[in-house]
Amino acid sequence: MKNKIRSPFFYVGDKYKIMPQIIELFPSNIRNYYEAFLGGGSSVLYVEAEKYLLNDNNKNIIDLHKYISSYSKKKEVLLDKLFKLIKKYQLSCSYLGLTVPEDLKKKYVKTYYSKFNKENYSKLKNDYNEDKDISKLYLLLIYGFNHMIRFNRNGDFNLPVGNVDFNKNVYEAILNYLSFVEDKKIEYSTKDYVDFIKETNFKERDFIYLDPPYLISNSEYNKNWTSEDEVRLYDLLDFLNEKNVYFGLSNMTDHKGNSNEILKKRMKKYIVHEIESNYISRFDNTVKKNSREVYVTNYGKEKR
Ligand SMILES: C[S@@+](CC[C@H](N)C(=O)[O-])C[C@H]1O[C@@H](n2cnc3c(N)ncnc32)[C@H](O)[C@@H]1O
Structure with a gap:
């Protein structure tokens, strides 16, 4: 099975952990790869195709993809820019060795990043809300609570600081992502999934992967x-x-006592693959099997 590849957006609800199982079930030899609910893009990083058409109705996440991708041929320029901002706002940065003072670490054993960065994160947030500089939005996502993008009704970013900082994982995920996008033909869009699908003229060997919001989980x-x-x-x-047109759909039929009856009924006419998620362990019977992650396809396929 493939190693896990992390997207630099660390998006909440990403497919990071289970993608190595799902990619084994993708069709081979894809011409155009479509993704209707791109999110942080942790799935696309596994896919080999001739062209990529990537959509999410959240314009901010698409803008972030475009922004980071635009540095694929000047990786050092992007990193330099981000590190300058981190230093300007005096945020901690494990990757650069800008660590939290020992006394704070001892006092707040589990929450010292958030304690240390709280005030300066707020300054960064205020400045971003003034100038809407997208490099600041990226750092807000990296240092923010649960790596989410959240705006209030006035259009101001309003996520609180998280208990994380820019570490080696972030650095490696950025470099890996830039290497992936460097030689790829990619088009982004910000449509509603219905329009994205209806307006596409699918051709032979095209494939669409769908990882929609899950009806029965909270996020x-x-x-x-x-x-x-x-x-x-x-x-x-x-x-x-x-x-x-070949499609693959990720979803959950059951989660924490909730059941998605619509999915259960509608998936019957397709092929349903069981995916081991965090909640299910084939090897440990003591784990309560109250969640079921599935990958639904309209094509049968030998495992690659
Ligand atoms: C489960 S997340 C996708 C996660 C992604 N696979 C990843 O690994 O990061 C679902 C995404 O669907 C997007 N979304 C929600 N409603 C949508 C709609 N009506 N049309 C298009 N995208 C939508 C959300 O913005 C969110 O990014």
């Missing part, structure tokens, strides 16, 4: 996702299937 980007969205999604899958 920032799930809160606007309704049962109607869920139904529209399966209608679209049927539409794709009629057009002989």
